[in-house]
Amino acid sequence: MSVNSGASKESVTFTDNSTGKSFNFPLLPGTMGPKVIDTRALYGETGHFTYDPGYTSTGSCESKITFIDGDKGVLLHRGYPIDQLAEHSDHLEVCHLLLKGELPTASEKEKFEDGIRRHTMVHEQINYFYRGFRRDAHPMAVMCGVVGALSAFYHDSLDINDPQQRMIASFRLIAKMPTIAAWAYKYAIGQPFIYPRNDLSFAENFLHMMFATPCEPYNVSPVLAKAMDRILILHADHEQNASTSTVRLAGSSGANPYACIAAGIASLWGPAHGGANEAVLTMLTQIGRKDRIPEFIAKAKDKNDPFRLMGFGHRVYKNYDPRATVMQKTCHEVLDDLGVRDEPLLELAMELERIALEDPYFVERKLYPNVDFYSGIIFRAMGIPVSLFTALFAVARTVGWVSQWNEMISDPEQKIGRPRQLYTGATPRDYVPLHARG
Ligand code: ACO
Numbered sequence: 001m002s003v004n005s006g007a008s009k010e011s012v013t014f015t016d017n018s019t020g021k022s023f024n025f026p027l028l029p030g031t032m033g034p035k036v037i038d039t040r041a042l043y044g045e046t047g048h049f050t051y052d053p054g055y056t057s058t059g060s061c062e063s064k065i066t067f068i069d070g071d072k073g074v075l076l077h078r079g080y081p082i083d084q085l086a087e088h089s090d091h092l093e094v095c096h097l098l099l100k101g102e103l104p105t106a107s108e109k110e111k112f113e114d115g116i117r118r119h120t121m122v123h124e125q126i127n128y129f130y131r132g133f134r135r136d137a138h139p140m141a142v143m144c145g146v147v148g149a150l151s152a153f154y155h156d157s158l159d160i161n162d163p164q165q166r167m168i169a170s171f172r173l174i175a176k177m178p179t180i181a182a183w184a185y186k187y188a189i190g191q192p193f194i195y196p197r198n199d200l201s202f203a204e205n206f207l208h209m210m211f212a213t214p215c216e217p218y219n220v221s222p223v224l225a226k227a228m229d230r231i232l233i234l235h236a237d238h239e240q241n242a243s244t245s246t247v248r249l250a251g252s253s254g255a256n257p258y259a260c261i262a263a264g265i266a267s268l269w270g271p272a273h274g275g276a277n278e279a280v281l282t283m284l285t286q287i288g289r290k291d292r293i294p295e296f297i298a299k300a301k302d303k304n305d306p307f308r309l310m311g312f313g314h315r316v317y318k319n320y321d322p323r324a325t326v327m328q329k330t331c332h333e334v335l336d337d338l339g340v341r342d343e344p345l346l347e348l349a350m351e352l353e354r355i356a357l358e359d360p361y362f363v364e365r366k367l368y369p370n371v372d373f374y375s376g377i378i379f380r381a382m383g384i385p386v387s388l389f390t391a392l393f394a395v396a397r398t399v400g401w402v403s404q405w406n407e408m409i410s411d412p413e414q415k416i417g418r419p420r421q422l423y424t425g426a427t428p429r430d431y432v433p434l435h436a437r438g
Contacts, residue, residue, distance in 0.1 A: 003027065004024070009026055009027070010026070010027040010029075010035070011024050011025055011026050011027055012024070012025050012027055012037050013025075014046075016046060016048075023042075023045050023046055025037050025038055025039055025041070025042065026038045032067050032069075033067060033069065036059045043420075049420045049421075049422070051422050054315075055245075056315070059240075060240055060245060060248070060417070061240065061248065061408060061411070061414075062411065062413070063239070063240070063404065063407060064078070064101070064407070065077070065078065065098060065237060065239075065400075065403055065404060065407060066078075066098075066237045066238060066239045066400075067079075067239070068238070068239050068316050068317075070314070070316035070317045070318050070319065071318050071319055072319060073317060073319035073320045073321065073322050073325075074322065075238075075322045075323065077094065077097060077098060077236070077237060078097050078098065078101060078102070080097065080103075081322075082233075082234065082322050082323060082326065083322060083325070083326055085097075085233055086230050086233050086234055086326045086330075089103075089233060090201070090202075090229055090233070091202050091203060091229050091232040091233050091236070091396075092109075092112065092113050092116060092201075092202050093109060094232075094233050094236050094399070095112070095116070095174055095236070095399040096108065096109065096112045098236060098237050098399050098400060098403040099170060099174075099399060099402065099403045099406065100112075115171050116171055116174055116175045116202070117175070117198040118171075118175070118198075119171050119172045119174075119175035119176060120175045120176065120178070120179055120196035120198060120205065121176075121179065121195065121196055122146075122150075122153075122176050122179055122180065122183075123153045123154075125153070126146060126149065126150075126153065127193065129145065129146055129149055130142065130146070130183060130184075130187045130193075133145070133187065135187065135188060135190065136188065137184075137187075137188070138387055139181065139184035139185060139188065139387055139388050139390075139391040140265065140268075140269040140275075140390050140391055140394070142180075142184040142187065143180060143181060143184060143262075143265050143391055143394055144262050144265050144266050144269075145262075146180050146184070147173075147177070147180060147258060147261055147262040147265055148258060148259055148262035149258075150172070150173075150176070150258035151256045151257075151258035151259050154168075154169070154172060154258070156168070157169040157172065157257070158256045158257075160251070160254060160256065160257070160409055161409075163410070166257065166406055166409060167406075169256075169257040169258070169402070170257070170402040170403075170405075170406060173257065173258070173261055173398050173401075173402050174398050174399050174402065177394065177395045177398045178196075178202070178205065178206040178209060178395050179196055179209060181206075181388065181391040181392065181394065181395050182194065182206060182209035182210045183209070184388070184391060185210055185385065185388050185391075186209075186210075188387070191213055192213070192214055193209075194208065194209045194210075194212045194213070194214070195209075196208075196209060200220065201225065201229070202229070202232070203225045203226075203228040203229040203232060204220040204225045206228060206395065207220050207221075207224055207225060207228060208220055210384070210388075211383070223334065223337040223338060224334075224338075224382050227330060227333070227334045227337075227378060227382060228382070230326070230330050231327075231330070231375060231378065231379075231392070231396065232395070232396040233396075234323045234326055234327060234371060234375075234396075235323075235371065235375075235393050235396035235397055236396055236397065236399050236400050237397070237399065237400030237403065237404070238397075238400065239316070240404075241273065241315075242267050242268075242270070242272075242273045243264040243265070243267040243268040243273060243274065243397065243401065244264065244397075244400060244401060244404050245267075246263050246264050246266070246267035247260045247261060247263060247264040247401045247404060247405050248404060248405065248408050248417065249263075249417040250263040250264075251405045251408055251409065252408065252414065252415065252416045252417040253416050253417075254416075257402065257405060260401070260405055261398065261401050261402070261405075264394075264397070264401045265394050268390060268393060268394055268397065269390060271310070274372075274390045274393040274394065274397070275390050276310050276311055276370070276372040277311070277372040277375045277376045277379070277389040277390065277393060278376065278386055278387065278389045278390055279310040279311075279372075280310045280311040280349075280372055280373055280375075280376045281345070281376035281377070281379075281380060281386050281389070282310075282386070283296070283309070283310045283311075284345045284348050284349060284352075284376075284377075285345070287348060287352070288348075289348075290347070290348060290351050293348075293351060293352050293355055294355070296309070296352075297309070297352075297355060297356060297359060300312075300361075301359075301361045309352075309356060309362075309367070310372070311369055311370055311372045311373030311374075311376075312356060312362070312367050312368070312369055312370065312373065313365070313367040313368075313370065314368070314370045317368060317370065318366035318368075319366065319368060320368045320369070321368060321369065321370040321371050323370075323371035324368070324369045324370055324371050324373055324374060327371055327373070327374040327375055327378070328369075328373075328374045330374075330378060331346060331374045331377055331378045331381075332346075334378050334381055334382065335377075335378075335381055338381055338382075340381055343377065343381065345377050345380065346377050349373065349374065349377060353369055353373070375389070375393075376389055379392065
C-alpha cells in the first residue's frame, strides 16, 4: 500500500500481488482524527472485501457529534471537552447540544426543557405492561420490552422521513426513559409507580420517581441531584460504540425509533459494554479485601481464565478514559457530601487501580480504568440498587442514540447496513436423503 499526495486529492494505492494490478482509493480527511480510506469501490474494482471482525479499523459512518482521541484520552461533544461540560453544563443542555448541534441560548434552553417536560409521562396503558413481568425481572429486560412497546403507542411519530416526527420521537424517548427505568425499579420492589413531577429538574425528577412513595414527602437532595446530573452528562454519548452502532444498524432498515432504541438497550446490557458498571461492583464485592487483590489480578492475566478486570480497558481509549477522571472526582465529592467516610469498596477500587496500573500486563496493553470503574460506587452511595445501574446508563445514553439515529436518517449517503463475510463453510455438495446419512 502506498499513500499518494499531491496537487490532486490524497489517495492510497493497493497492489494485488496475485495479478500485479494496482488500485487507487481516495483518502478522506475529517476535521480531526486519522484520515480514512474510502473503500466503497473496493469490491467493484478488486472483487475483494475487507475483513475486520469487531470493526477495529472500520469507520461505519460520517458523524459530527462526538470525537474521541483514544491515545490522548480526549472526548469532545460537538467540539466541547467532556470535563468542561461535566463541570459547567447540565444534562438537558448537553441533550440540546448533541441533538441540535449547539449549546442553547437562554430562550432555546427554556423551550427545549419545556418540550422534554411535556413528554415525561407514559401512556397509562403502559402500566399494564409491567404487570406481565415477573417481579424479579432484571430492569434491563423490562426496559427492552417497554421501550420496544412504545412503538405501539405513539403512531404519530413513526414516520422516519419526517424531521418533525423524528424530533417528537426523540423528545419522547429522552423524556420517558427515566419514567420507564424508575418504574422498572418500583415494580421490582413492589412499590406504587410514582408519576413524574415537571416542576423538578431532569435529574431531580428521576430521583423522585425512584425514591418517593405516596405516603410521605420526599425531598430530593441537591447533592444527589447534582451527582445524578453529572453522571447523565458523562454517559450521554460516546461515538460509534456497540449500542449506538446497533441503533444505527437497526435504524438503517427504516425501523421506527422506539424499536431502534430497544435494540440499543439490548446491546448496552452486555457486561463488555454498559453492564460493566454492575459487574464492577459484583467484582469488588467478590474481591472483598485488599489482600485478595493480587489473586484477582492474577486471574485477569491468566489466559485460561475467562475473568477480566471489570471497568478496565476500552476499545478506543489507550489512555485514562477522561470520563473516569471526572467520575473518580465526583465519587469522592458525593461520598464527602453524603458524609460517607471510609467506604471500603472505594478504598478497594483505588488500591486495585493502583496495583493494576503498576503491573506490566496492564501497562503494556494500555488498560486503564474506564467510566464504569467508579460509577457503580457512586450509584451505591446514592442508594441505587446494583441491578438498576445499567438501566441508568440507558437513561443517560438515550440522547446519544437518538442524536446519532437522527444524523444517520438525515445523511444522504445513508444505506441499509449490510456487512459481508469471509465464508469458511462447506463448499457445494448434494443433498443426502435421511436413510443414506451415516
Ligand atoms: N482485564 C484483563 N485483560 C484485559 C482486559 C481486562 N479488563 N481488557 C482487555 N484485556 C486484554 C485482553 O485479554 C487482550 O490481551 P492479549 O492481547 O494478551 O490477548 C488485550 O487486553 C486486548 O483486549 P481486547 O479484548 O482485544 O480489547 P477489546 O478492544 O476487544 O475490548 C473491552 C475492550 C471489551 C472493553 C475489554 O477491555 C473488556 O472486556 N473490559 C472489561 C469490561 C468493561 O469494563 N467494559 C466497559 C467498557 S466501557 C463502556 O462500555 C462504557
